[in-house]
Amino acid sequence: MLTWKDSLRNRSLMRLASFTDEEMLNLVDLAEQLKARRRAGVRGDLLKRKNIALIFEKSSTRTRNSSIIAVRDEGGGAEYLTRPDIHFGKKESVKDTARVLGRIYDGILFRGFSQKTCEELAEYSGVPVWNGLTDDYHPTQILADLLTIKETFGSFKDCTVAYVGDGRNNVANSLMMGCAKAGVRYVCCTPRELWPDEAVLAEAEEVAKRNGVDIRVFDDPVQGVKGANVLYTDVWVSMGEEAKSAERIRLLRPYQINMDLMRATGNIGGKLMFLHCLPAFHDFNTEVTKESGALEVTDEVFESKYSKVFDESENRMHTIKALFVSALCDRSSI
Numbered sequence: 012m013l014t015w016k017d018s019l020r021n022r023s024l025m026r027l028a029s030f031t032d033e034e035m036l037n038l039v040d041l042a043e044q045l046k047a048r049r050r051a052g053v054r055g056d057l058l059k060r061k062n063i064a065l066i067f068e069k070s071s072t073r074t075r076n077s078s079i080i081a082v083r084d085e086g087g088g089a090e091y092l093t094r095p096d097i098h099f100g101k102k103e104s105v106k107d108t109a110r111v112l113g114r115i116y117d118g119i120l121f122r123g124f125s126q127k128t129c130e131e132l133a134e135y136s137g138v139p140v141w142n143g144l145t146d147d148y149h150p151t152q153i154l155a156d157l158l159t160i161k162e163t164f165g166s167f168k169d170c171t172v173a174y175v176g177d178g179r180n181n182v183a184n185s186l187m188m189g190c191a192k193a194g195v196r197y198v199c200c201t202p203r204e205l206w207p208d209e210a211v212l213a214e215a216e217e218v219a220k221r222n223g224v225d226i227r228v229f230d231d232p233v234q235g236v237k238g239a240n241v242l243y244t245d246v247w248v249s250m251g252e253e254a255k256s257a258e259r260i261r262l263l264r265p266y267q268i269n270m271d272l273m274r275a276t277g278n279i280g281g282k283l284m285f286l287h288c289l290p291a292f293h294d295f296n297t298e299v300t301k302e303s304g305a306l307e308v309t310d311e312v313f314e315s316k317y318s319k320v321f322d323e324s325e326n327r328m329h330t331i332k333a334l335f336v337s338a339l340c341d342r343s344s345i
């Protein structure tokens with residue numbers, strides 16, 4: 012039997028703080044149930060005749076495909092809309108587009124630049140809107156990360172996540188809040204120039220304190236990762252920041268996750284994993300790294316037994332499905 016929280020019906024997800032701690036953990040739990048159900052070969056009808064618009068201003072492999080398959084698996088449909096496909100923000104305001112799409116679709120997943128655009132879609136569409144990444148937050152990613160931690164370690168108890176890299180990007184902001192809500196200690200290893208925004212940090216610290224854990228920020232990665240169970244990184248240059256590439260690479264070189272840093276946790280041979288939201292620059296096989304080679308993580312770590320990045324990536328689909336089901340399905344148990 013599947014069960015989920017009734018209170019999530021018709022709810023939007025702008026950032027993880029949109030949900031209570033319990034609601035967020037309940038989503039992770041539902042995703043776990045849906046994953047087992049799919050593994051058992053069940054394709055249900057939890058989203059039968061539900062239609063979801065996917066508005067994407069930025070590229071995506073995981074979020075786009077996870078959303079399409081999540082809804083299709085359960086009997087619904089999704090339409091992928093990029094800026095050149097529709098009048099969005101060009102010949103038609105975000106507010107008008109929201110009101111039009113809200114009359115046609117049951118929900119909207121948005122990936123783009125401004126958090127404000129995502130919030131405007133939610134305000135005017137009248138249907139649930141889910142943030143599939145903005146410049147500020149990437150909440151659906153963190154649901155998948157939490158599921159990966161839970162299924163690998165069995166629970167969130169006595170777990171420390173060390174994020175190493177650009178400490179103030181969308182993934183780092185959401186990961187910090189997700190850890191705080193799940194009662195997981197969070198350490199951010201990042202140069203001073205990229206320390207988390209003070210307000211974002213203060214909000215997460217309050218939640219962490221309530222859940223009996225702390226958040227610490229270090230500029231020395233070797234010191235910061237001591238005792239960590241999860242080493243997590245993301246690209247050094249997020250989508251939309253390409254002009255800052257050279258400066259970022261210079262700043263973040265000392266923050267590459269390699270085997271020395273994995274060893275610096277003191278947990279080799281114990282409770283330790285590597286996570287990355289992906290895409291990752293771990294080898295020479297991309298246009299960006301064909302000359303430079305690995306950036307934020309070495310190939311050795313990426314391909315090691317500690318790396319759970321493809322479980323994490325698969326979990327994007329199960330967690331996005333949980334989000335759609337809990338918001339759009341008429342029943343809250345089946």
Ligand code: CP
Nearest residue numbers: 071072073074288289
């Ligand atoms: N992690 C993630 O959001 O991947 P995509 O950019 O491929 O969607």
Ligand code: NVA
Nearest residue numbers: 180245249250288289
């Ligand atoms: N911080 C990255 C995440 C990609 C999934 C970006 O915004 O490009």
